[in-house]
Amino acid sequence: MAQLQTRHRKEQRDLQSRITQKKKQANKKTRKGVNDECDRLEAELKERQQSEVAALTGEAVGDDVPSNELLDLSIEADAEPPRTNGTAHDDAGKNEPGEHPDTASSLGSQAKKPNRQKARLARRAAEQEELLRQAAEEAKSLPDLKEQERTRMLDAMKERGMQEKEIRADGHCLYSAVADQLHQLDIPLAATINETAAYQSVRAVAAEYIEKHREDFEPFLEEPFPEYVGKIRNTGEWGGQLELMALAKSYATDIYVLQDFGRVEKIESGGSASEKTMWLAYYKHGFGLGEHYNSLRKAP
Template sequence: MEALQVRHRKEQRDLQSRITQKKKQASKKTRKGVNDECNKLEDELKEKHASEVAAVSGEAPKHDDGVPSEQLEDLALKTDGDEKAHTTNGTDDIEDSRAMHLASDEAIVPSQLRKPNRQKARLAKRAADVEAQVRQAAEEAKNMPDMKQQERTRMLDSMKERGLHEKEIRADGHCLYSAVADQLEQLQIPLGSAPDEKSVLKYKAVRGAAANYIEQHGDDFVPFLEEPLPDYLHKIRDTGEWGGQLELMALAKSYGTDINVLQDFGRVEKIESGRGGEGRVMWLGYYKHGFGLGEHYNSLRKAA
């Protein structure tokens, strides 16, 4: 029995050393798995020792764990003494391993024990919601009238009634100015922006004419602006900012020609130059739904 106890104590010390080493090397992600493995090793050794003690001493009365009460008490006292003898710098190896165990990462936690990733779950739910909304919008769109096609059909009918045909203008933010440039060519009116008009983009020359007129007659336009006049002029001259009602007014005055803007349902908006009697009229087609960028102007020429 004494030899058996000596061997048991040695095996317990060896196991504690192994356990300490495992827990020191554990990461946060491996913590749970290492802890479970260490508990299992301890239980297996304890059960083995209990069986061996029972075999040597005969069928002695068993403790709850299957170890004879006297042997269990003796082993506990001696093991405790051995553990105290193996402390370093006054710190118990077991307590040290537990502290490191709590500060380490978990790496090999079984997938069924991992906590669900809430962020991934939220992202997945959001993606599913967006997909559902897209499907719903597509279904609703099937039952909606094709605004683009309907507007196009009505515009073509209105052009035909007035003896006009359409010159399509590129939808690039400069469409109003490009359409006016095309109309000026049809009316044989110079763009009048540079000594050599061929060296300047046509739409850019028209932008310059609109900006110059607004700058020279600022009092007529400033009340309608939502930004300082210099900033507004910069947008007209140097950017792809869309043109609208104010620019049409400036161009009609600058080039001395009335401008008729044909719109959906055959409505015609007239911008007068103030030089009545000259008989020069530009025709533009205005679309609200017909092009990718939204609002758009085309040039309308007289049918041959």
Template sequence: MDELQARHRKEQRDLQSRITQKKKQASKKTRKGVNDECDKLEAELGQKHAAEVAALNGDAAPQDEEVVLSEQLEGLILNVDAPEDVAKTNGTEHTQQPSVPQEASDDAVVPSQSKKPNRAKARLAKRAAEQEEQARQAAEEVKHMPDMKQQERGRMLEGMKQRGLHEKEIRADGHCLYSAVADQLEQLQVRLGTVVGDKPALGYKAVRSAAAEYIEQHQDDFVPFLEEPLPEYLHKIRDTGEWGGQLELMALAKTYGTDINVLQDFGRVEKIDSGSGSDAKEMWLGYYKHGFGLGEHYNSLRKAP
């Protein structure tokens, strides 16, 4: 059996050399024919080797030649270029294993004798390590960055002190601008207004309704600055928690005839004129860019007692 397997390995190597040479010399037109010829040569050699092994073992010719061919080819491929003692062991174990029916394949698959490293897992591990390192570096940078929230807060308090104001903190819920305006109007004893219908509205809801109504009645002054259709924009003002901004402050200043002063970082004050002249009442809002988790925020600034 050892001599037979050694000869089989040599014949297999010789055949592979011939097949490699034929495929190298094949052109596009002859490639299919060459591949078919090579497959035929491999099948014939496998059948010949299977018959020789069966004869040596004294076995009867198998009824299913495809099963024998597949098993024998697998054994030959496993033992090609292997050391003699390994080939002997593998060959013996192979002949002792019961045959398992399977379809013969034109291209024999070479099982791996040693587990190969998983490249996909290695790439994922490398990527995870890189992301972890980036997160560590970012956290390290944050430690050395100035606290924007704390610095802004300190400057805002200084600005309030200079103007004789103190802060009424407004809940950061998306309605802060309207709630802050409502608080200021109550301090100025200005009627908030009503929502659609005759039911009185309280707080930010009334202010939202007033802003939407003014924009709807003065569309030409606002539509050029909108990035969406007017009905959708008005719906967001009236019925949702959408944040308010410059356009809404302009509408509210006109609606209530009250000038709006917005104190910002570094002591800047933006004044929104109501058009009511020098006798107009004034309200004060504090605008924060960094001070709250949701982002931009408005608080009500009352006169200090």
């Protein structure tokens, strides 16, 4: 039994080292698969060690008892002092007929010893439940930022005689909102495409302008310039201040962005004054994906 326990402990240490190494090397794409593999390896080792202990002691081992617990139980059973012949006869008289004295002693130790892993899990579950309850209580007292921002934005639109057109929150909202503004202003897109893909044309215009004026934009980037331009042209990457600047200059139209508390940010085209201007509404808290743009129009 002592040899078996020593080998089991070494196997557990070796497995933990392997698991730690695997998890360190995992990335976002492989993390789930690595975690599943680690769980499987732990379960297999636990089951095998339980079977070996059971085979050695002649006892049936429950699936819910961890292998390290089994080792502790076995140590306690084996650590009992040797009995003299007289003592053994006395203890044997206390056992059920046909029951081996050592087996009865080991079973008694297992019955008395609490399952420490189950107790720890129960405590953790209770602690997590209490934390969730406290968080829910705190959330009730926090202001609803989304609702407050929405109310202030509607008031600001009303003051300016505007109403908004909802734009789908899909990562293309800035470009779709600009495409809607171009349609309202009778400004043609760079390419003749169907309405559902209008944002793609606006994306292409922004990417082309930035690419041609690399020196004006590259100092503000935190990633390689080619990758940045590729995201604008080919992905659903969100647009922001730099892309609005590129679009204002490309379409020679000033862009006004209405924000929370009635603030208005003007992105100038840099050309001669024009009667045609774009109006967008910018939300910071109003949509599930986070920041969002809608298109603004004159109220009827």
